Amino acid sequence: MKWVGDARLAAGPEAAWYLEAAFTPGAYLGTVYDDPTTPIVVTEIEEVTTMRIPSGRLVVDAPFVDDDVSRYEQGLPTRPSRELAVRIPPGVYRVEIAWTAGPYEFFGEHFDGVECAATRLCISDDPVIGWEMGLGVEDDVDRLQPGEEPRFYSDANIGCFADAGAWTTLSAPFRTFKDGIPVPRETERLPGWCERVRDESQLADLVMFTAESGGVVWLGRTKTGEVAKIVVTSGMPGSKA
Template sequence: MPMPAPDFSWHFTPGRTFTEDDSGTAGTLRVVGGGELWLPTGRVIACDPFVALGAGEAEPFTAEVAPGRYRVEAAVATLVREEGEPEPDTPHLRVAAARLVIRDAPAVSWELALQAGQALGDLDDEEFFGYGVDAGTGCFYDAGCDGSFPDCQGDEGPLWDAFDTVPPTPGPHTVTDPTTGHNLVAFTSGWGDGVYPTWIGRDEAGAITCFVTDFFVVPAEALVS
C-alpha cells in the first residue's frame, strides 16, 4: 500500500510538541499565516519555485477547486536542542507542513494529490508521489499564473528578497506580480532538499477542505502517541 497519510490536524494545532528519538531534539508547533493565495483557475501547483517556477515543468494536481482566494498557513516547529548543548542565538525554526485552506471544515479523509498520469496502483508499500526540492523551498500557486513571475527566475528578484530577512524566517512569504495580481506563497521545506508529498483533505461530504504538503519534520511516532 502507498504511504498512509497522518491526520494533519495534529500539525496545525498550536502547542503540539514532539521529540526526535535519534537526536533528542524537541519541537513545539505554531501556526503562521501566509495571507491569501489567488487561484484564478482553481488548478493548484505545489513545487520548489526556485527550480520549477516558469520552467513549464510543474504540473497542476488533477483535483481542482472553485476559483477564488484561499488562505495559506504553515505549521512551524521551534526546535530546542538536547539538554546540555548550546542554544543558537536565534530560534531554530522549521516548516513542518504547509496548508492551502479551501474550506474551514474538518478533514475526515486524506488522499495523495496526484498529477495527470499518476496512479496510486503504481506505488509500492510506503511509496508516495511528491515534488522534488533542490533549493530548500516549496510553494503553492495557480497553474494559470505560471508565466507571471519572470523576475523570480534566476539568482535575484522578489522571491529571493522575500526570504532575505533579518533574522531569517521560514515563511510563508507571498510574492505578487504587480501587473496581473497573480501571486504565490512560498516557504522553506522542512530540513531542506528532498521529495515531499502533498495530500488532499476531504470533509464528510467528500468536498476538498485543504491541500497539505508534509515536510517530514514531525516524526511518525509523535502522530500516534
C-alpha cells in the first residue's frame, strides 16, 4: 500500500521543491539578496561524516540554548532535548551538506557567497515520494494551529543530529561554561564548520551543523512510508508556502 501522509504535516509545493532542489547539484535556488542578476546555485553535496545511532531514537535540536547557561551552572535541570517521535533502524548513517554559491560585493569587497542550504541524515537511498514535518515526542498533531510549524530554536545558529539514548554525554561538551562563557570544547572538527562528539561507552555520536535560528525538521518518506532522509534547512520557505 502506498504511503499517505497527514495533510497537516505535509510540505507545501514551495517547501517540497526546495527540499529536492537543495540536494541537486546545479539547481537554481533563487538570486542573491538585492541583486536579481546573480543566481544562487547548488554547487556541491558534501558527505561530512557518518554517525552512529544505536538506539534508533534521534534528537534534532541545538546542543544548547542561552537559557541553559545559568541553569546548568546552578545545577538546575535544563530544557529537554527535542527528540523526534519517529523511530529509525539502529545503524550508521551519512551526514551530508548541500552547498550553494551566490557571489556578491559588499563595500567594494568581493565574496564567494558560499552557504549551507541544508543538512541531511541519510537513512536509506530509496526514493523519497513526499515530505512532512517531523514531530517531537512532546508534540501533538491534533493541537497544531493552521500554519503552525513545530521546530527547534537555536540562539547560536547551530543544530545537531544525536543519538537520544546518549544525549546527556554527547551534549556535555556544549554545556560547559565558566562565568557564563562557554569553555573551549574538546570535539572533533569536521568539514563545513561541523563538529562531532563520540560516546564510546554506548557507541553513539552527535554531529553539530549550521542551522540559522534552528528550523523545521523534514522527513522524506518512501512509497511504503519509511523515512529515507531527515533534513534541516537554512532560510528555506515554510511548509504551507
